[in-house]
Every structure is written in structure tokens, then in C-alpha cells.
Amino acid sequence: MRRYAAALALMVLLLAALEWGLPAAGVPRYLLPTPSQVVASFGDPRGDLFGHARATASAALLGLSFGAAMGLLLAVAFVHARPVEDAFYPWVLLSQAVPAAALAPLLTIWLGNGLAPRAAMAALFAFFPVLVSAARGLRDLSPEQLALMRSWGAHRWQLLWHLRIPVALPAIFAGLKVAAALAVVGAIVSELAGSGRGLGFVVSVASYRLQTDRVFAAVVLAALISLTLHGAIALAERLIVFWRRPG
Numbered sequence: 001m002r003r004y005a006a007a008l009a010l011m012v013l014l015l016a017a018l019e020w021g022l023p024a025a026g027v028p029r030y031l032l033p034t035p036s037q038v039v040a041s042f043g044d045p046r047g048d049l050f051g052h053a054r055a056t057a058s059a060a061l062l063g064l065s066f067g068a069a070m071g072l073l074l075a076v077a078f079v080h081a082r083p084v085e086d087a088f089y090p091w092v093l094l095s096q097a098v099p100a101a102a103l104a105p106l107l108t109i110w111l112g113n114g115l116a117p118r119a120a121m122a123a124l125f126a127f128f129p130v131l132v133s134a135a136r137g138l139r140d141l142s143p144e145q146l147a148l149m150r151s152w153g154a155h156r157w158q159l160l161w162h163l164r165i166p167v168a169l170p171a172i173f174a175g176l177k178v179a180a181a182l183a184v185v186g187a188i189v190s191e192l193a194g195s196g197r198g199l200g201f202v203v204s205v206a207s208y209r210l211q212t213d214r215v216f217a218a219v220v221l222a223a224l225i226s227l228t229l230h231g232a233i234a235l236a237e238r239l240i241v242f243w244r245r246p247g
Helices: 005-025 035-042 049-080 082-097 100-111 115-139 143-151 156-192 199-208 212-240
Strands: none
Touching: 005 035, 035 049, 035 212, 049 082, 049 115, 049 156, 049 199, 049 212, 082 115, 100 115, 100 156, 115 156, 143 156, 156 199, 156 212, 199 212
């Protein structure tokens, strides 16, 4: 807490300035609501903001899990089979060059209007950072480490399990932290494209109705989901990669 005391104090000062400054300046509520108006929108029983947040969190978590698994598996394939990397990596790069907003309506058409298209979009966002970080980490071995393991007669899968994966874990967790935030973004992008649930749906409807307090409330909830996923991954990293703990 001492480490982040200055950031918390700055946030409190900013919120106080907005709370008192916006009405004094005559800024209308539909342009920029005060923090208290945003907080009040959380308690509106007609809005079901927390139900929409659960829908977004479910899609983001499912997409993160699937995208991370695919990224890890493909990274292992890239490291062990160069022809696989030569064949697939250009297509992976091409998939990242396609605007996500263009894919979201197609996923809704193909997969329906439920959880599937939102989770699929979250997986697309989460896949690439895990793939890149895992592939780099799995290759980040010294010649001495490889020579030692091979002198003990380790075969390819023993090298993977006992050397490559432990060495790559910090890089993998770094990619997972980035992927966690991107998975939430991907779920919201899909919801903006035509879903009937989720925080993206809330933002779309509230923007049309000029309910900016609900828009800000949805943004706050989306940020909290991202921070929760990031914190869970950071905790798992501290427990699993115990040899890198400071002190």
C-alpha cells in the first residue's frame, strides 16, 4: 500500500475535482457525469450492470483459457518443428493485421448471439501475445544447458518438460498478463458488434441513449475484470515461479 499511496492520493484528488468542478463549470450530465452519478448507476436495479459484467468476465476467461492453450501448443510446435513455424507464422501475423471490428460481426453470424462469439473474439485477442512470449521463452536456452541435458541422455520431451518450460515460465506469464487485458477487450468488441449481453452491449445502448454515467460504470467494471485477471495470473506466477521471487 505504501508503494501505491501516491497513485491513490492522486486518484482521490482527481475524483474530488471532478465531483465539485463539473457542476461548478456547468458541464451537463450527458457529456460528463460526476463520480457520484457514476457510482449511483451501479445501484440501478433496471440496469443489471453486474449481470452484464459476469457475462463479459465469463467470455473473457473462456477466451483467455482457449487462446492461451492454443498459443502455448503452437509455440511448442514452432520450437520443435521449423517447417511448422514457416508454414503457420505468416498466417498468424496476417490474422493480427485484420481489424477486429471486421471479424466480430462475422463471428456473430457464424456462432450465434450467445457466449461462443464473444469467447472466440477474446481468444483471438489473447492468442498472439502468449504465442510470441512462449516461443521466445522456449528458445531462450544457453548452449551449456542444452549440452548438459543431452549429456544425461535427455530426449526431446524431457528437454521440453525439465528445461525449456521452466526457463520459459517467466516469459509465458508475461504474455498471459498482456493476454488477460486483451481478452476483456476482445469480449467487449464482440459485444459491441451485436450481442445482447455484456458490458459492450451496455456501452452500445447507453451511448445511444446518452446515459454516459452507465457508460463510465461499464468501463470501470471492465477495468476491474482486467485487473482481477491480471492479479490472479500474477499470484499464480509467484506461486509457480518461486525461484524468481525478490529477496
